Amino acid sequence: MNTIGSSGSLVTPEVWEGREMRQALANRDISDIYKLLRKHGVSQRQIAAATGQSQSEVSEILKGRQVIAYDVLARIADGLGVPRGYMGLAYDGAMAVRATEHEPSGSPAEEDETVKRRKFLTHAAAVAMGASVFGAEEGEWMLSSAQTPAPSRIGMTDVQQIQAATKALRDLDYRHGGGTCRDAVVAQLNWARQLLHADCSEHVKQRLFVSLADMHSLAGWTSFDMGLMDPARSHFGKALQFAKQANDDSLVANVLYRMGRVYLHYQQPNEALKLFQLGQIAAQDSGSALTVAVMCANEGWAYGMLNRPDQVEKMLGRTRDEFARADLNEEPDWVKFFNRHDLHGMTGSVYDALAEFTPERYAPLAVSETLKSNESYGDNMQRSHVFMLGMQATNHMRSGDVQQGIKVGRQALELGALVKSARVPDRLRPLQLEAAKHTMNPDARDFAEQVRTFREARSV
Structure with missing residues (x-):
């Protein structure tokens, strides 16, 4: 019989306190953890759903397959409801609250994704419009953390340090994916938030709000990139508040x-x-x-x-x-990424969405636009390049040019292996499905299997 925990975990909190379980957690032995969960009546299907893995991946881990990647370990811990500290994993303030404080009934851990989406929209409307226009809830979904003492006084130099750190970490995210920098973003953010309690001029405070909004937004984006939805939502909510405070x-x-x-x-x-x-x-x-x-x-x-x-x-x-x-010279820094090449990429993404319904009309348009976008990418935008190559390849196949789709798709896999992002396997799923449709083409069948193997390996 399953022992579903009251805090959203698959099991009651006492299960994580057992001697064998604590030893397995300390050793980060995911195979033993899953075996112990099975003894408590948790099915492979439930483990898979909680951790975002396929049942075949869970089965392989139960048979002894090791899990080493930090971001995957963190995702498993969060999905199962394990306090990260039990596995020696770093966690931000939001996760610390979940690990150390009992959550009352109706807390975020118990809410399903639909409720969380609705509450975030309520919060977004309340902040953006100055009043709640979609409901009465005000941020119950948002996690919070304790604040630490602040320096006595700050100036623009302190704010510029936040801005420089955010820029450097955002460059890492663009180049290699959120998995390379998310923990560093959160650590920088914990330091930066201390400055809220310091004395400063009104101009410095306004720039501090802007800088904290930008860093929270990056924390939200890198959390999302690694499949950590609750921390992402919390950081985006705080970013929205700081941006509004900064007008x-x-x-x-x-x-x-x-x-x-x-x-x-x-x-x-x-x-x-x-x-x-x-x-x-x-x-x-x-x-x-x-x-x-x-x-x-x-x-x-x-x-x-x-x-x-x-x-x-x-x-x-x-x-x-x-x-x-x-006028690009007059536009805010955050939006300057949207150049002509990105315009082609976004247009291609729009036509790609329509091509799922009407491929004969929109797939060629998607190919044309994504091709223009892919010609412009350098090493500083590897993740976006992977996404656009996968999209271009998918629409080559939808247009009937299967061999070109395979050629471009292999480029996406080669580059995707260099990017640490949970979104990569998700964004390559349409390519796998499209290649698998061409059952009479042995190259397409082999490529579909290649994409499947790549996605499974990147998801574990």
Whole structure:
């Protein structure tokens, strides 16, 4: 009989305190941990669902397959509800609260993803609009952490240190994925938040709010990149609050855009669209044409996933118009990534979404746009390059050019092996499924198996 715990764990908290279990946790012996869970009546299917693994992966681990990668160990610990400290893993303040404090009934650990999405949208609306327009809850989903003493006084030099650290860590994320820098982002953030209690001028405080918003946004993004949804949501929520305190409408739009992208990744276009539309209000208020263009492009992507070609073309038209009138020298730093090459990539992503419904019409358009985007990527944007190569390859196959799809797809796998991101195997799933459709083509069958093997290895 299963012993589902009251804090969202598969088992009651006492199970983690057993001598054998504590030893297995200390040794990070995932095989023994899973075997002990099986003895408590937890099925392989339940373990797989909690940890984000396939049942075949869980079976292999039960047979002795080792799990060594830090980010995977952290994901397993979080999924099972194990205090990270029991496995010698670092955790941010949000996780520390979950590990050390008893959560009351109705706490975030017990809520399903639908409730959490609704509460985040409520919070986002309350912050962005100045009042809650979607419900009465105010941030119950958000985790909190204790604050430490602050320096007595700070100036712009201290703020610039935060900005420099954020830029360096964001470059690592773009280049190699969130797994290379997330813990460093959280550690820097814990230091930076101390400065909130220091004396400073109003100008310094305003820039501090901006810098903390940006760093929380990066913490949220890297958490999402590693499949850690609850910490991601908490960091994005705090980023939104700091951006609003700083009266920085463009940064508010930035945070809402990133959280919307999280929901797009998890195939929730309706929720994503609501966040993009909130972000569009902030973007319009900011006066930044490039920010408006980013929001329009992402709204188009959501409409593409909803198979709304009429709205897609409207949003793409607005995206091009706003992009054309943007002055890159005057735009906020966060949005300057959206250059002409990224415009092609976003347009390709929108057509890729529509190609799932009408491949004969939209797959060739997706190929054309992603091809232009892929020609521009360097080593500083490896993760985005993997995503776009996978998308291009998928649409080559949808267009009937299977061999070219395989060629480009192999490039995606080769580059994907260098990127530490939980999103890589997820984003290559359509490529695997499309290749598997070509059952009469032995090269396509072999490639589909190659992608499957790659994805499973990267998911463990």
